[in-house]
Amino acid sequence: MEKINLSFLGKMMTLDGSIRSKRISSWDRTGGNRDAISVPPGEKAILADIKGAGCINHVYFTISTRDRQYLRKLLLKIYWDEEKNPSVEVPFGDFFGVGHCRIRFFKSLMICVNEGAYTVGFNCYFPMPFSEGARIELLNESELTMRAVWHHFDYEEYDRLDENIGRLHAQWRRQNPCKAVPRPDEGEAKNLTGEDNYVILKAMT
Numbered sequence: 001m002e003k004i005n006l007s008f009l010g011k012m013m014t015l016d017g018s019i020r021s022k023r024i025s026s027w028d029r030t031g032g033n034r035d036a037i038s039v040p041p042g043e044k045a046i047l048a049d050i051k052g053a054g055c056i057n058h059v060y061f062t063i064s065t066r067d068r069q070y071l072r073k074l075l076l077k078i079y080w081d082e083e084k085n086p087s088v089e090v091p092f093g094d095f096f097g098v099g100h101c102r103i104r105f106f107k108s109l110m111i112c113v114n115e116g117a118y119t120v121g122f123n124c125y126f127p128m129p130f131s132e133g134a135r136i137e138l139l140n141e142s143e144l145t146m147r148a149v150w151h152h153f154d155y156e157e158y159d160r161l162d163e164n165i166g167r168l169h170a171q172w173r174r175q176n177p178c179k180a181v182p183r184p185d186e187g188e189a190k191n192l193t194g195e196d197n198y199v200i201l202k203a204m205t
């Protein structure tokens with residue numbers, strides 16, 4: 001019989017007071033069942049403001065609105081460690097892998113977009129560590145109110161974070177209109193200099 005390695009489950013039975021499981025959500029503070037917030041046009045909602053060190057492990061959203069373009073008109077901004085400029089600044093839909101405001105259901109290791117009875121479930125499992133705090137904001141750039149935004153963020157709280165741990169960064173970019181190049185049937189389309197190419201990745205150490 002093949003031996004199954006269960007070592008990855010070791011943390012489940014280890015009592016370690018330096019790691020504490022936490023959750024922030026849109027639960028109804030009155031004790032009722034209206035577990036969502038509304039975001040009026042042009043306004044910003046601060047969804048989480050965490051102090052200290054930790055790591056967000058799961059982000060969940062589902063949204064009810066009449067704006068069919070809400071996936072591009074909602075701006076998700078995340079700040080790490082009391083920074084002035086956000087490390088994540090992306091239209092809501094694009095952050096969850098949904099482009100052009102067109103819902104497509106899919107499942108992957110890090111992101112899932114799931115079909116619900118009346119709404120769509122957006123899940124992100126990217127590890128998002130921080131050493132001094134994390135703030136998550138949602139800006140409504142629509143002309144309509146986001147009537148109901150359900151969300152929760154599961155995270156771990158640490159005594160400290162190792163210095164060699166990186167941070168998640170995501171910035172949205174596009175070129176509109178894109179500069180056209182000759183098609184093969186219109187002549188040669190060679191480019192040996194890279195000039196006018198659209199940069200899709202710029203990696204730095």
